[in-house]
Amino acid sequence: MKYQFDFSSVLAQWPLLLEGAWVTIQLSFLATVAGFVLGALCALGRGSRHGWLRRLVGVYVEGIRNTPLLIQAYFLIFGLSSVGVTMPILAGAVLALVINIGAYTCEIIRAGIESIHKGQLEAADCLGMSKLQVFWHVILRPAVERVYPSLTSQFVLLMLASSIMSSIGAEELFGIANRIQSDTFRNFEIFLVLWAIYLALSYMMRLGFWLLGQIVFTRRRKLGTPL
Amino acid sequence: MTHEQLTYLLLGAVGTLELSVLTFIAGGLAGLGMALARISPVRGVRVAAAAWIQVVQGTPLLVLMGLCFYGPNIIGIGSVPALVAAALAMTIYSSAFLGEIWRGCIQSVHKSQWEAAECIGLTRWQRMAKVVLPQALRIATPPTVGFMVQIIKNTSIASLVIGFAELSYNAKVLNNSTFQPFIYFGCAALLYFAMCYPLSRWSRTLERKLNATRG
Numbered sequence: 451m452k453y454q455f456d457f458s459s460v461l462a463q464w465p466l467l468l469e470g471a472w473v474t475i476q477l478s479f480l481a482t483v484a485g486f487v488l489g490a491l492c493a494l495g496r497g498s499r500h501g502w503l504r505r506l507v508g509v510y511v512e513g514i515r516n517t518p519l520l521i522q523a524y525f526l527i528f529g530l531s532s533v534g535v536t537m538p539i540l541a542g543a544v545l546a547l548v549i550n551i552g553a554y555t556c557e558i559i560r561a562g563i564e565s566i567h568k569g570q571l572e573a574a575d576c577l578g579m580s581k582l583q584v585f586w587h588v589i590l591r592p593a594v595e596r597v598y599p600s601l602t603s604q605f606v607l608l609m610l611a612s613s614i615m616s617s618i619g620a621e622e623l624f625g626i627a628n629r630i631q632s633d634t635f636r637n638f639e640i641f642l643v644l645w646a647i648y649l650a651l652s653y654m655m656r657l658g659f660w661l662l663g664q665i666v667f668t669r670r671r672k673l674g675t676p677l
Numbered sequence: 678m679t680h681e682q683l684t685y686l687l688l689g690a691v692g693t694l695e696l697s698v699l700t701f702i703a704g705g706l707a708g709l710g711m712a713l714a715r716i717s718p719v720r721g722v723r724v725a726a727a728a729w730i731q732v733v734q735g736t737p738l739l740v741l742m743g744l745c746f747y748g749p750n751i752i753g754i755g756s757v758p759a760l761v762a763a764a765l766a767m768t769i770y771s772s773a774f775l776g777e778i779w780r781g782c783i784q785s786v787h788k789s790q791w792e793a794a795e796c797i798g799l800t801r802w803q804r805m806a807k808v809v810l811p812q813a814l815r816i817a818t819p820p821t822v823g824f825m826v827q828i829i830k831n832t833s834i835a836s837l838v839i840g841f842a843e844l845s846y847n848a849k850v851l852n853n854s855t856f857q858p859f860i861y862f863g864c865a866a867l868l869y870f871a872m873c874y875p876l877s878r879w880s881r882t883l884e885r886k887l888n889a890t891r892g
Binding site for chain 2: 453512513515516517518519520521522524525528529531532606610611613614616617624637638640641642644645648649652653
């Protein structure tokens, strides 16, 4: 059997695909920003003086990291709607993604914080910096700078994983593709086109993070040198 | 939750384990090949392996699943069983990530070890098999165990495109007929946790133990 490729019916839907890609970008952007804030707060919480807070964050991080995103989304979205809390699908998708990525970001940033030399904190103390100043200038920024490559990879993985949100009804790129699939039945072609779009998105995202890194981390130093 | 429902859920967990084990074996072999290809003396092989890893790591697993599910039809093999299609997609996925992890481990074996092996006149394969890989294995164990957790979690989406009946699929079926999401997805989450958490802990213990004794 010789298979006849036919991309025309799929590519005819390019405005829909573009729309889906735009939703994917929005989902990923919101989840990345909110997930970073949540992760940074949790990393702070894990090093807290209060035992209960450390344990609470620990349970959250381990619980999320050892269960699949799909089950988390089902639990959250279907669970909430069964007790009468309904929200727009996209809001639910962002919420599920943020809760998921927060746990990973927390662990990455924590590793960065742990790599900061104690002497740095003592020096900051000697300079009479306030707690907030110490946290921002001495702990968070150098920590994030050091783990920036890992964070970037994790956020790109998040963008790719946002395709799972189609299973709760989100009309992002993968959800749109499902719709086109049931209209055109060109299954393989659709997946090839999707492949190309996701690849393009992930390279765009890597480029974006690289540019952001160039702007935010202005100190020029070789990777791996002590902070 | 009735007895039948619990059995059905556990049956799903068996499907999850089946796919995970299959993926780990096939993905492990592919990953090893990929890691060795990445450090091959032949430039073309190195570049091809690097390109493969880049492309796979930029692709959502769901898309790989779709390509592996509909692909065999296209090249004239006909339809393959859901388990095979899912395992194939997961193998491709793991080959890229394990390949990158293991390449790092192989290259972190100290350079003097490579040189010493060369000096005593071992061939390239002997050097690999007798000197470098045994040492790399120690370094590679913790992240590899950690990646097993990723594999188990990722099997959960095999039902979305391919329709392979694993834990999350069975939990969804149960929820669709009874609409008690907290119970069924809660139980599914607990079962996943029971499979993943011991591996996570083990990985961390190994990391501490193997790091402390590393020269």
